Amino acid sequence: xxxxxxxxxxxxxxxxxxxxxxxxxxxxxxNTPDYYQIFIADLDGSNxxxxxxxxxxxxxxxxxxxxxxxxxxxxxxxxxPGIYLIKNADTENPETPLYIAEGTHPSFIDDQGSVMFNSxxxxxxxxxxxxxxxxxEIEIAPPGYANQQIISKDMTKLVFSAxxxxxxxxxxxxxxxxxxxxxxxxxxxxxSNMNPDISADNMNVxxxxxxxxxxxxxYISKAGKESPLxxxxxxxxxxxxxxxxxxxxxxxxxxxxxxxxxxDLNGKNKKNISVKGGNLGTFRWVDDExxxxxxxxxxxxxxxxxxxxxxxxxxxxxxxxxxxxxxxxSK
Numbered sequence: 001x002x003x004x005x006x007x008x009x010x011x012x013x014x015x016x017x018x019x020x021x022x023x024x025x026x027x028x029x030x031n032t033p034d035y036y037q038i039f040i041a042d043l044d045g046s047n048x049x050x051x052x053x054x055x056x057x058x059x060x061x062x063x064x065x066x067x068x069x070x071x072x073x074x075x076x077x078x079x080x081p082g083i084y085l086i087k088n089a090d091t092e093n094p095e096t097p098l099y100i101a102e103g104t105h106p107s108f109i110d111d112q113g114s115v116m117f118n119s120x121x122x123x124x125x126x127x128x129x130x131x132x133x134x135x136x137e138i139e140i141a142p143p144g145y146a147n148q149q150i151i152s153k154d155m156t157k158l159v160f161s162a163x164x165x166x167x168x169x170x171x172x173x174x175x176x177x178x179x180x181x182x183x184x185x186x187x188x189x190x191x192s193n194m195n196p197d198i199s200a201d202n203m204n205v206x207x208x209x210x211x212x213x214x215x216x217x218x219y220i221s222k223a224g225k226e227s228p229l230x231x232x233x234x235x236x237x238x239x240x241x242x243x244x245x246x247x248x249x250x251x252x253x254x255x256x257x258x259x260x261x262x263x264d265l266n267g268k269n270k271k272n273i274s275v276k277g278g279n280l281g282t283f284r285w286v287d288d289e290x291x292x293x294x295x296x297x298x299x300x301x302x303x304x305x306x307x308x309x310x311x312x313x314x315x316x317x318x319x320x321x322x323x324x325x326x327x328x329x330s331k
Contacts, residue, residue: 021330024292025051025061025070025089026303030320038072040089043286043305043327045316051086051094060324063089064108067328070094071106071115083117085132101130101137109151116140116158118147127160141173142183153200159186161194161207168192170207170221187219188226195238199245204265206239206248218250220265229267236261244288247308249273251280260293262308276315277302286327294323 022043027036031050036057041048052058054074061072070086083106084097100106103119113132118125122139127149130137141149146162158173170187186205187193196207203223208216216237218230230236235253242249245265252259252272258279263270278297286292292305301321306313 023063023067023090023328024303024316024325025063025328026294026317026322026325027057027059027061027072028317028320028322030317030322033320036321036323038070038086039322040070040094041316043316043329044314045303051089052084052097054097058084060105062107062326063328064111064113066111067330068111069108069113071100071108072097073104073106073117075104083115083130085113085115087113098132100132101128103128103137105147105149107149107151109155116149116151118149127158140175141171146171148194148196150197152198152202154202157198157202159196159198159205161196168194170194170196170205172198172205186221186226188221189219191217193219197240199241200243201245204241204245206241208237208239208250210237216253218248218267220248222265227267229263230270233261233270238283240283240285242285242288247288249283249285249291249308260291260306271308273306273308274311274313275306276304276313282324284326287329292325292327294325296323 024043025040028039029036038052038058038061039048056074056076058072061070068090070089074082080102081104083100083103086097087095103117106115106117109116116129119128124145126139127141127146128137129140146160149160156176162171167190170193172184172186174182191209191211193207193209198205205221209219210216215235217228218236218239237251239248239250247262249262252261260273260280277295281294283291283293290307294301294303301323302315303317303322303325304315
């Protein structure tokens with residue numbers, strides 16, 4: 001009897017762990033047409049559960065590295081944008097959203113609830129961080145206009161877009177270096193550089209560079225040398241490394257459509273990845289084979305997952321508007 005009970009308990013624990021092994025969080029208006037709320041679901045879209053019920057739009061949710069917390073920001077015409085955090089997101093009873101600070105575009109920088117975000121607290125749009133138990137946020141990028149920040153997988157490198165010598169450049173702060181000489185300029189061209197990403201090994205940085213005609217070219221910086229990757233495409237944006245760092249996904253933009261493409265690190269083997277639901281909006285890598293995305297057809301936003309190798313493509317939301325997906329895959 002005891003052995004059977006222990007086996008049953010082990011099965012329950014294993015089932016609970018597996019049930020949270022692959023999760024997606026996103027914004028949706030399916031239950032509240034006037035406002036977007038935060039939802040969590042299994043990666044295939046099943047077992048969706050609403051986590052917020054606020055009279056504002058709840059946008060761009062992001063998982064903590066361990067999947068136990070979710071951070072997002074609110075937006076409305078009648079209030080300042082606010083950063084909120086949900087604890088125990090991996091349980092049946094997630095906690096009520098906790099207000100963190102005024103700002104937008106939050107993401108986690110550790111497993112203890114510390115987040116970085118954009119804020120105009122100092123009179124300009126900058127990059128700030130705040131620990132969950134701290135009273136005040138601190139500016140983690142050099143003073144001045146800066147945004148589109150991303151932190152490296154090991155949490156030691158902060159890459160962002162900022163004005164430098166009159167141009168919008170890609171900058172990098174080495175957070176592991178306590179000296180005052182830890183700021184580096186990554187981009188070399190004089191266009192407007194934005195939307196950076198850094199590879200998992202911290203060796204490469206990729207970003208989009210827009211000319212005066214607002215046409216974007218994807219560049220990669222390897223060992224301090226900048227190289228264009230998409231000169232053969234009319235306009236490209238939002239490059240993102242695969243988890244292994246071997247493939248770059250990006251948006252191919254023309255007057256009539258926004259498509260998902262992949263390519264090698266040298267710009268070769270460009271491939272159109274067909275998605276469902278219309279023009280591509282945002283996307284994130286799930287693993288080295290799959291990408292989760294939102295797409296709109298002029299009326300509705302849907303979330304789907306596509307396999308870049310097999311072409312298998314499934315929408316995981318089919319009603320209401322759903323966008324800004326993020327995923328947690330247990331290690």
